[in-house]
Amino acid sequence: MGEAVRLLVVEDSENDAELILRELRRGGFSPVARRVDTRMTMEAALDVRGDDALWDAILLDYNLPGFGGLQALESIRARDPDIPVIIVSGTIGEEIAVVTMRAGAQDYVLKHNLTRLPQALRRELGEAIHRRERRRAERELHESLLRLGETFTQTAQSLAALTEFRDAYTAGHQRRVAELACAIAVEIGYSENRVEGVRLAAVLHDIGKIHIPAEILVKPGKLNDLEWQLIKEHPRVSFDILAPIDYPWPVAEIAYQHHERLDGSGYPRGLTGDEILPEAQVLAVADVVEAMSSDRPYRAALGIDIALQEIAKHAGTKYDAAAVKACALLFRKKGFEFSDGRAARQGRDAA
Ligand SMILES: [Fe+2]
Numbered sequence: 001m002g003e004a005v006r007l008l009v010v011e012d013s014e015n016d017a018e019l020i021l022r023e024l025r026r027g028g029f030s031p032v033a034r035r036v037d038t039r040m041t042m043e044a045a046l047d048v049r050g051d052d053a054l055w056d057a058i059l060l061d062y063n064l065p066g067f068g069g070l071q072a073l074e075s076i077r078a079r080d081p082d083i084p085v086i087i088v089s090g091t092i093g094e095e096i097a098v099v100t101m102r103a104g105a106q107d108y109v110l111k112h113n114l115t116r117l118p119q120a121l122r123r124e125l126g127e128a129i130h131r132r133e134r135r136r137a138e139r140e141l142h143e144s145l146l147r148l149g150e151t152f153t154q155t156a157q158s159l160a161a162l163t164e165f166r167d168a169y170t171a172g173h174q175r176r177v178a179e180l181a182c183a184i185a186v187e188i189g190y191s192e193n194r195v196e197g198v199r200l201a202a203v204l205h206d207i208g209k210i211h212i213p214a215e216i217l218v219k220p221g222k223l224n225d226l227e228w229q230l231i232k233e234h235p236r237v238s239f240d241i242l243a244p245i246d247y248p249w250p251v252a253e254i255a256y257q258h259h260e261r262l263d264g265s266g267y268p269r270g271l272t273g274d275e276i277l278p279e280a281q282v283l284a285v286a287d288v289v290e291a292m293s294s295d296r297p298y299r300a301a302l303g304i305d306i307a308l309q310e311i312a313k314h315a316g317t318k319y320d321a322a323a324v325k326a327c328a329l330l331f332r333k334k335g336f337e338f339s340d341g342r343a344a345r346q347g348r349d350a351a
Helices: 014-026 039-046 069-079 094-102 111-165 173-187 192-204 207-211 225-232 234-242 251-256 278-292 304-313 321-332
Strands: 003-010 029-036 057-060 085-089 107-110
Touching (some): 003 039, 003 111, 014 111, 039 069, 057 111, 111 173, 111 192, 173 192, 173 321, 207 234, 251 278, 278 304
Parallel strands (some): 003 029
């Protein structure tokens, strides 16, 4: 009893198909084969569901009447990237052989040299097992990375919620800032990976407010000097909380810098110009615009127009001009909206 193999033989000559199978039997196989000779019957045979390896391999005649070998390869590869395809054909030139290999055939055997076929088939069946295993391993790795990424995001959101629970005005602020900061980052051409860094830093930027007594965060009146000093500490506390986490982006530093201004008028360190990370400049614009367009304990929302005017007034002096321009474009031309439809409220902060 030879090695069982299920073959789809795409071949218009019944005789040739029989010769092929005979050669395989001689070479130690027990083939179970179906012969098809039109595109429709081939695709129907490939589309049978329920078992993703209904066929172990495909033997494909390159010259079928009304149905080219390349078309057939394209159709096969669209359905199954891994199944071995061996071209079994009358004389084809080297050039065509190369083209078929490029189009996804694994090997080719000429009909006048069929003795090569069993060996070629055996090798390709082995290779296909490796390909499938590799692909499955890649898929599993990809899925577990996706899950890990989700867990990562959820953990960051839970951390962010720590501060927001204490202060209804802050609820959702970081998430909305993250939405806007990411949109700005995309608009000014950040890579997808860099945008992720911005998102994470934005989600967590105010985590240092955990250090500020809740009464100060929600205080409706003016703050005294001491209270103001405490408020100004929060970016550094954010940094201290985030610095031990080995993020692939400078998340802690971005959070540390989110109240810095290009002209040195920000806090806590009074950094200027290039000392401030570009990501922190994007975050600063998003933070200010979200804050100004939201209710706060000591005033009602000023609205998006006033917020955009404010950043425009200081574009290039306090705020990065490109980020300001992108932000205005998002609201005025691209219909940007916060995902919660702007039920925005925001805690005591220093916009
Ligand atoms: Fe802040």
